[in-house]
Amino acid sequence: KAGVTQTPRYLIKTRGQQVTLSCSPISGHRSVSWYQQTPGQGLQFLFEYFSETQRNKGNFPGRFSGRQFSNSRSEMNVSTLELGDSALYLCASSLWGTSGPSSYEQYFGPGTRLTVT
Amino acid sequence: QKEVEQNSGPLSVPEGAIASLNCTYSDRVSQSFFWYRQYSGKSPELIMSIYSNGDKEDGRFTAQLNKASQYVSLLIRDSQPSDSATYLCAVLAGTASKLTFGTGTRLQVTL
Numbered sequence: 001k002a003g004v005t006q007t008p009r010y011l012i013k014t015r016g017q018q019v020t021l022s023c024s025p026i027s028g029h030r031s032v033s034w035y036q037q038t039p040g041q042g043l044q045f046l047f048e049y050f051s052e053t054q055r056n057k058g059n060f061p062g063r064f065s066g067r068q069f070s071n072s073r074s075e076m077n078v079s080t081l082e083l084g085d086s087a088l089y090l091c092a093s094s095l096w097g098t099s100g101p102s103s104y105e106q107y108f109g110p111g112t113r114l115t116v117t
Numbered sequence: 118q119k120e121v122e123q124n125s126g127p128l129s130v131p132e133g134a135i136a137s138l139n140c141t142y143s144d145r146v147s148q149s150f151f152w153y154r155q156y157s158g159k160s161p162e163l164i165m166s167i168y169s170n171g172d173k174e175d176g177r178f179t180a181q182l183n184k185a186s187q188y189v190s191l192l193i194r195d196s197q198p199s200d201s202a203t204y205l206c207a208v209l210a211g212t213a214s215k216l217t218f219g220t221g222t223r224l225q226v227t228l
Contacts, residue, residue, distance in 0.1 A: 033215060042220040043161070043205065055214040090160055096214065101168040104149050104209050106216055108160040 002027065004093050004109035012115045018079040021112045025072050025093030032074040033106060034066060037088040046089075049074055050096060078114075086116045120144060121208050123219035131227050136193040138222050140206030143187065149209040150182055150189045151216065156202045165191060196226045 005024045013019050025032050034046040045058040049068035066076040072093075078085055090111045095103035122141045130136045138152075149168050153161035167173045167180040167189065179192040189208075193200055203221040210217060 031214070035218075043218040045215050045217070048214050050214065058215075088160075101149055102166065104216075105151065105163055105166055106207075107163060108153075111160045 004091060004107055006089075006091055006109035006112050008112060009110060010113050010115075012117065013081050014117055015081055015083060017081050018077060019081060019114060020075055020077045021089055021091075021114075023074045023076075023091035023093075023109055025074070025091075026107055029093035029095055029107075030072050030098070031094045031096035032068055032072065033092045033094075034074070034076050035090045035092065036060075037090060037111075038086075043090070046076065081116045083116050086114060088113050119219075120210075120217045121206055121219040123204075123206050123222045125220060126223040127225045128222055129225045129227055130196050132196060132198060134196050136196045136200065136224055136226070138191040138193075138204050138206075138224065140189045140191075140208075140219055141187055142189070142206075142208045142210075142217075144208070144210040145184075145187065147184075147187075147208045147210045150180070151207040151209075152178075152180060152191045153205040153207060153218075154200075154202045155205060155221065161205055193224075196224075198226050198228060200224060201226045 031050045033048040036044045048056045068074045088111045092106035092108045094106045152165040155161045165180040167182045173180045177194045181190045205221045206219040207216040
């Protein structure tokens with residue numbers, strides 16, 4: 001079974017621009033979560049989608065948004081980029097509770113490394 | 118108080134020794150616990166999950182859970198240099214549809 005894929009893998013943007021990142025979950029997984037990882041803050045939860053609905057959102061400004069499509073693929077968008085948005089953005093997919101406790105296991109994609117200059 | 122706490126390390130152990138990684142959590146209704154390994158520059162990789170009190174073994178890895186003490190640990194037996202990585206503890210709490218991660222413990226296995 002193919003793993004979680006994320007595109008693009010690397011991105012360089014300038015302040016003020018916007019960016020869209022894409023995530024394709026493992027086949028059959030309907031939950032997609034997004035995280036931001038920086039050296040100082042660790043893994044910070046952005047939001048989680050399940051069957052096209054955002055069920056949970058982390059403590060990030062409204063510049064960070066996301067969506068999920070009917071095929072479970074997800075995108076996240078960051079508008080008006082700031083230098084502090086430079087990070088590794090990770091998406092993870094899971095079955096999320098649809099079949100016992102092991103269905104909460106999240107599997108990560110390779111990440112998109114965003115550099116804002 | 119942080120929701121999930123880990124010692125940042127580095128934890129240095131000689132090759133062949135047992136590495137013991139610890140994690141404490143604050144939410145008493147937490148129900149599922151996970152250990153991820155992350156190599157530098159890579160994404161986290163799930164290595165163990167545990168849901169009930171006691172020990173769970175998988176190869177050289179043993180996860181231990183004590184819900185009364187709100188404590189979960191990961192033991193790595195016969196540590197190898199390839200085990201050198203950051204180990205992240207993650208907790209699923211209550212009805213929240215998200216995992217909360219600790220900041221990770223960096224493990225160094227020395228020759």
